[in-house]
Amino acid sequence: MPPVKGYKIGLLDEISVTVFREPDLSVEETVVNISGKVSLPLLGEITAYGFTTEELASEIRTRLNSRFLRDAQVSVSVIDPKSYTFTVEGEVKKPGTYSIPGRVTLLQAVAIGEGVTDKARLSEVVVFRTIDGKRYAARFDLREIRSARAEDPQLTAGDLVVVNYSAAVQIYRDILTALPGAAGLFLAIQQSN
The missing domain is CATH 3.10.560.10 (Outer membrane lipoprotein wza domain like)
Known part of the structure; x- marks a missing residue:
């Protein structure tokens, strides 16, 4: 069941993070841990809990652009809301x-x-x-x-x-x-x- 629009990412939710044209930075499936974080390439642990998918994509984009990329395009999806x-x-x-x-x-x-x-x-x-x-x-x-x-x-x-x-x-x-x-x-x- 896909979450409703505006859904806030919760603990144990399974999400995917796609960084366009950067397959090594993308993560097909990751679970939000009990601390509310996910582990991402280059960025390490980042808080996902309480963010909408759009907010989390924006946060990841900002962090990637500040240190590693020029114009990162990031998409976040909730695969399995738990x-x-x-x-x-x-x-x-x-x-x-x-x-x-x-x-x-x-x-x-x-x-x-x-x-x-x-x-x-x-x-x-x-x-x-x-x-x-x-x-x-x-x-x-x-x-x-x-x-x-x-x-x-x-x-x-x-x-x-x-x-x-x-x-x-x-x-x-x-x-x-x-x-x-x-x-x-x-x-x-x-x-x-």
């Missing part, structure tokens, strides 16, 4: 943004956030997702998922999971009201400028 970043907020014990190797389901994401608080409304869980530059939202009921009456959806990189809602965040209330009772149906969100 790390996914997602955010859990609302009525969870430890809200935050998490980056983990591998894929994660909605229940696993809530567990990584150390579970729900006593105030959480398990029927009011919304996953926000960006697809082709548009924001979508889907409503889920954790009780139904836990009892195996509903599927535990797989999250994608960059998803935002909101468990219940803060009184201060009116947009979430509006979206929750607009979402149909059918769980797991992603609908586009109208964004006002």
Whole structure:
């Protein structure tokens, strides 16, 4: 599965680096190590974690041009994304943004956030997702998922999971009201400028 546009390179992701007309400087496959770095010819270890492919290509180009080449043309691709970043907020014990190797389901994401608080409304869980530059939202009921009456959806990189809602965040209330009772149906969100 190729990563979405704007994907930030994560730990254990497999990437390729192509330096055009310089096959000895290109790397067909390299894995981002636990320190967030990759090893490249001439440059040694360079940080890849947290960069988009365009940002990393620019960094490599700058380093090559400053010491070794005149006008390096560099391309970076993610071959196999292993790390996914997602955010859990609302009525969870430890809200935050998490980056983990591998894929994660909605229940696993809530567990990584150390579970729900006593105030959480398990029927009011919304996953926000960006697809082709548009924001979508889907409503889920954790009780139904836990009892195996509903599927535990797989999250994608960059998803935002909101468990219940803060009184201060009116947009979430509006979206929750607009979402149909059918769980797991992603609908586009109208964004006002």
